[in-house]
Amino acid sequence: TQTVSQSDAHVTVFEGDSVELRCNYSYGGSIYLSWYIQHHGRGLQFLLKYYSGNPVVQGVNGFEAEFSKSDSSFHLRKASVHWSDSAVYFCAVSSNTGANTGKLTFGHGTILRVHP
């Protein structure tokens, strides 16, 4: 069973601040890790993903995430947030082997609020 935990339900920062949204996962095999963003009233949009190689991956709009096998983590970061980054952020894990092939398991999401 693959699980995803996002420990912070809400994060509030001011425009220009840096932010880190945390994600921890549990799964024993080869996995894909990804982040999605959901603006209010919209569907989810893909931000970035990691499968192998460089543990720091770059996404759109200045977002990056770092994979850590030792910590079972895939935290999302942005150096300087904008008010338009206010949204719900979902971490997700998927696998290309076994019963979980082709299935994304999502965390419960972190609501990011950026004050102007």
Add this chain to the structure above:
Amino acid sequence: EAAVTQSPRNKVAVTGGKVTLSCNQTNNHNNMYWYRQDTGHGLRLIHYSYGAGSTEKGDIPDGYKASRPSQENFSLILELATPSQTSVYFCASGDWGMDTQYFGPGTRLLVL
């Protein structure tokens, strides 16, 4: 233009009634998915499909059926709707790499 579309966008149904939610994708992806989103639960997978004619049970399939008549279309069917099925439903498509999914705008369903 939007590659994954859903209809209707909003639906009010009565308990015991039949509800069909439709999804269309122009990405030419093999895989399609239905999720529901509820506060406190994130997104949960209901049914998915690897291609036309196939449907697979996800994590919470009870009370739902799915139909994939073509590459482009994937429907979610509630034969006997219940108030517990009030939720926002999202359809998504994905390619064989399976690590990226593309979501529709969602359907808000209220079962009275």
